[in-house]
Amino acid sequence: xxxxxxxxxxxxxxxxxxxxxxxxxxxxxxxxxxxxxxxxxxxxxxxxxxxxxxxxxxxxxxxxxxxxxxxxxxxxxxxxxxxxxxxxxxxxxxxxxxxxxxxxxxxxxxxxxxxxxxxxxxxxxxxxxxxxxxxxxxxxxxxxxxxxxxxxxxxxxxxxxxxxxxxxxx
Numbered sequence: 001x002x003x004x005x006x007x008x009x010x011x012x013x014x015x016x017x018x019x020x021x022x023x024x025x026x027x028x029x030x031x032x033x034x035x036x037x038x039x040x041x042x043x044x045x046x047x048x049x050x051x052x053x054x055x056x057x058x059x060x061x062x063x064x065x066x067x068x069x070x071x072x073x074x075x076x077x078x079x080x081x082x083x084x085x086x087x088x089x090x091x092x093x094x095x096x097x098x099x100x101x102x103x104x105x106x107x108x109x110x111x112x113x114x115x116x117x118x119x120x121x122x123x124x125x126x127x128x129x130x131x132x133x134x135x136x137x138x139x140x141x142x143x144x145x146x147x148x149x150x151x152x153x154x155x156x157x158x159x160x161x162x163x164x165x166x167x168x169x170x
Contacts, residue, residue, distance in 0.1 A: 019077040021070075022164025023105055024085040024156045025098040028053065030063070030105065031156035032070065038168040047150050048158050054097045060104055067108040074114075081115045083167035085159040088121060119163040127166040136162060 026095040029049040037043050050070075052063045074080050087094035087102050094102075109116040124136040128143065140158035144150075144165075151159060 018079040018081070018168060019074060020081055020083055020164040020167055022083045022085075022160040022162070022167075024159030024163065025087065025094070025101040025112045026154075026156045027095045029156060030067065031154070031160040033142055033157065033160035034162040035161065035166055035168065038114050042055045042165055042168050044144055044150070044161055044164075047160065048157070052097075052101060054100050055085060060092060063101060063104050064108055067105060068111060071108050071112040071114055075094075075112055081117060081167060082109050083117050083163040084109075085118050086118045117163075117167050119166055121159070123165070124162045124166060127169065128162060140165075 018036060018038060019158055020035050022035060024031045024033075029051050031047065031049050033047045034045040035043060036045060052061070052066070053059050071082070082105070082141050084102065084105055087099045106116060121136070124140075125134075128136050128139040130139045137155055137158040138160045141153060144161045145153045145157070
Protein backbone atom coordinates (compact mmCIF):
# COMPACT_ATOMS: atom_id res chain seq x y z
CA UNK A 1 0.00 0.00 0.00
CA UNK A 2 1.64 3.20 -1.13
CA UNK A 3 0.90 6.84 -1.55
CA UNK A 4 -1.29 7.67 -4.46
CA UNK A 5 0.17 10.69 -6.20
CA UNK A 6 -1.81 13.88 -5.68
CA UNK A 7 -1.11 16.46 -8.36
CA UNK A 8 -2.72 19.88 -8.27
CA UNK A 9 -2.61 22.73 -10.69
CA UNK A 10 -0.66 25.87 -9.72
CA UNK A 11 -3.97 27.69 -9.25
CA UNK A 12 -5.12 25.09 -6.72
CA UNK A 13 -1.75 24.75 -5.00
CA UNK A 14 -2.48 27.45 -2.43
CA UNK A 15 -5.32 25.34 -1.07
CA UNK A 16 -2.78 22.84 0.17
CA UNK A 17 0.00 23.28 2.63
CA UNK A 18 2.71 21.11 1.18
CA UNK A 19 3.98 18.54 3.67
CA UNK A 20 7.69 17.85 3.31
CA UNK A 21 9.79 15.52 5.40
CA UNK A 22 13.36 16.79 5.29
CA UNK A 23 15.78 13.96 5.92
CA UNK A 24 19.47 13.99 6.77
CA UNK A 25 21.72 11.08 7.73
CA UNK A 26 24.59 10.94 10.18
CA UNK A 27 26.81 8.15 11.46
CA UNK A 28 24.28 7.13 14.10
CA UNK A 29 20.91 8.69 13.26
CA UNK A 30 18.47 9.62 10.55
CA UNK A 31 17.15 13.09 11.31
CA UNK A 32 13.60 13.76 10.11
CA UNK A 33 12.20 17.29 10.02
CA UNK A 34 8.46 17.48 9.50
CA UNK A 35 7.67 20.74 7.72
CA UNK A 36 4.86 22.35 5.82
CA UNK A 37 4.22 25.39 3.71
CA UNK A 38 6.61 27.47 1.66
CA UNK A 39 8.16 30.92 1.64
CA UNK A 40 6.94 33.01 4.56
CA UNK A 41 4.52 30.19 5.42
CA UNK A 42 7.30 27.60 5.79
CA UNK A 43 7.13 26.05 9.26
CA UNK A 44 9.03 23.33 11.09
CA UNK A 45 6.46 21.21 12.90
CA UNK A 46 8.80 18.71 14.55
CA UNK A 47 12.30 17.29 14.32
CA UNK A 48 13.13 13.82 15.48
CA UNK A 49 16.17 11.61 15.27
CA UNK A 50 15.84 7.91 14.49
CA UNK A 51 18.92 6.32 16.08
CA UNK A 52 20.49 3.39 14.27
CA UNK A 53 23.69 1.42 13.99
CA UNK A 54 25.17 -0.55 11.13
CA UNK A 55 26.84 -3.66 12.43
CA UNK A 56 24.90 -6.13 10.29
CA UNK A 57 22.29 -6.36 7.57
CA UNK A 58 19.68 -6.84 10.29
CA UNK A 59 20.43 -3.32 11.54
CA UNK A 60 19.55 -1.95 8.10
CA UNK A 61 16.33 -3.98 8.06
CA UNK A 62 15.43 -2.51 11.47
CA UNK A 63 16.04 1.00 10.13
CA UNK A 64 13.80 0.26 7.16
CA UNK A 65 11.11 -1.05 9.53
CA UNK A 66 11.37 2.18 11.55
CA UNK A 67 11.11 4.47 8.52
CA UNK A 68 8.34 2.70 6.61
CA UNK A 69 5.47 3.49 9.01
CA UNK A 70 6.62 7.12 9.33
CA UNK A 71 6.53 7.59 5.57
CA UNK A 72 3.26 5.64 5.26
CA UNK A 73 1.56 7.79 7.91
CA UNK A 74 2.38 11.00 6.04
CA UNK A 75 1.23 9.58 2.68
CA UNK A 76 -2.31 10.48 3.58
CA UNK A 77 -1.55 14.17 3.01
CA UNK A 78 -1.80 15.64 -0.48
CA UNK A 79 1.46 16.92 -1.97
CA UNK A 80 3.58 14.92 0.48
CA UNK A 81 7.23 14.57 -0.56
CA UNK A 82 10.55 13.67 1.01
CA UNK A 83 13.61 15.89 0.63
CA UNK A 84 16.83 13.98 1.25
CA UNK A 85 20.21 15.59 1.84
CA UNK A 86 22.58 13.69 -0.43
CA UNK A 87 25.67 12.21 1.11
CA UNK A 88 28.97 13.62 -0.07
CA UNK A 89 31.80 11.59 -1.49
CA UNK A 90 35.52 12.15 -1.57
CA UNK A 91 38.12 12.69 1.09
CA UNK A 92 35.88 14.73 3.38
CA UNK A 93 32.68 12.98 2.38
CA UNK A 94 30.02 11.24 4.38
CA UNK A 95 30.75 8.19 6.48
CA UNK A 96 29.77 4.73 5.29
CA UNK A 97 26.96 4.45 7.87
CA UNK A 98 25.30 7.64 6.56
CA UNK A 99 25.59 6.42 2.98
CA UNK A 100 23.95 3.11 3.89
CA UNK A 101 21.16 4.93 5.74
CA UNK A 102 20.60 7.09 2.64
CA UNK A 103 20.06 3.94 0.58
CA UNK A 104 17.57 2.58 3.14
CA UNK A 105 15.64 5.88 3.02
CA UNK A 106 15.39 5.58 -0.75
CA UNK A 107 14.05 2.03 -0.40
CA UNK A 108 11.47 3.09 2.21
CA UNK A 109 10.29 5.97 0.02
CA UNK A 110 10.04 3.68 -2.99
CA UNK A 111 8.08 1.05 -1.07
CA UNK A 112 5.58 3.75 -0.06
CA UNK A 113 5.48 5.33 -3.57
CA UNK A 114 6.57 8.67 -2.13
CA UNK A 115 8.23 11.29 -4.32
CA UNK A 116 11.80 11.72 -3.12
CA UNK A 117 13.99 14.70 -4.03
CA UNK A 118 17.72 14.35 -3.45
CA UNK A 119 19.34 17.68 -2.64
CA UNK A 120 23.07 18.31 -2.97
CA UNK A 121 24.59 20.09 0.04
CA UNK A 122 26.37 22.47 -2.35
CA UNK A 123 23.00 23.91 -3.41
CA UNK A 124 21.96 24.94 0.10
CA UNK A 125 24.10 28.06 0.37
CA UNK A 126 22.15 29.70 -2.45
CA UNK A 127 18.78 28.31 -1.33
CA UNK A 128 19.23 29.76 2.16
CA UNK A 129 20.57 33.08 0.79
CA UNK A 130 23.80 32.89 2.75
CA UNK A 131 26.25 35.76 2.92
CA UNK A 132 29.38 35.09 0.87
CA UNK A 133 31.42 34.06 3.91
CA UNK A 134 28.57 32.28 5.73
CA UNK A 135 28.20 28.50 5.96
CA UNK A 136 24.79 27.11 5.11
CA UNK A 137 24.51 25.27 8.45
CA UNK A 138 25.02 28.55 10.34
CA UNK A 139 22.39 30.24 8.16
CA UNK A 140 19.97 27.38 8.81
CA UNK A 141 20.38 27.79 12.56
CA UNK A 142 19.82 31.53 12.17
CA UNK A 143 16.64 31.01 10.13
CA UNK A 144 15.10 27.99 11.83
CA UNK A 145 16.47 27.84 15.38
CA UNK A 146 17.27 31.42 16.30
CA UNK A 147 15.41 31.13 19.60
CA UNK A 148 16.74 27.65 20.43
CA UNK A 149 13.27 26.18 20.11
CA UNK A 150 14.65 22.87 18.83
CA UNK A 151 16.51 20.95 21.52
CA UNK A 152 19.89 19.52 20.62
CA UNK A 153 20.13 21.39 17.27
CA UNK A 154 22.88 19.73 15.23
CA UNK A 155 24.34 19.56 11.74
CA UNK A 156 21.81 16.80 11.03
CA UNK A 157 18.94 19.05 12.12
CA UNK A 158 20.26 21.87 9.94
CA UNK A 159 20.51 19.54 6.97
CA UNK A 160 17.02 18.06 7.34
CA UNK A 161 15.31 21.44 7.70
CA UNK A 162 17.37 23.07 4.94
CA UNK A 163 16.56 20.46 2.30
CA UNK A 164 12.86 20.70 3.15
CA UNK A 165 13.06 24.49 2.82
CA UNK A 166 14.80 24.21 -0.56
CA UNK A 167 12.26 21.75 -1.95
CA UNK A 168 9.38 23.86 -0.59
CA UNK A 169 10.71 26.84 -2.54
CA UNK A 170 10.77 24.93 -5.84
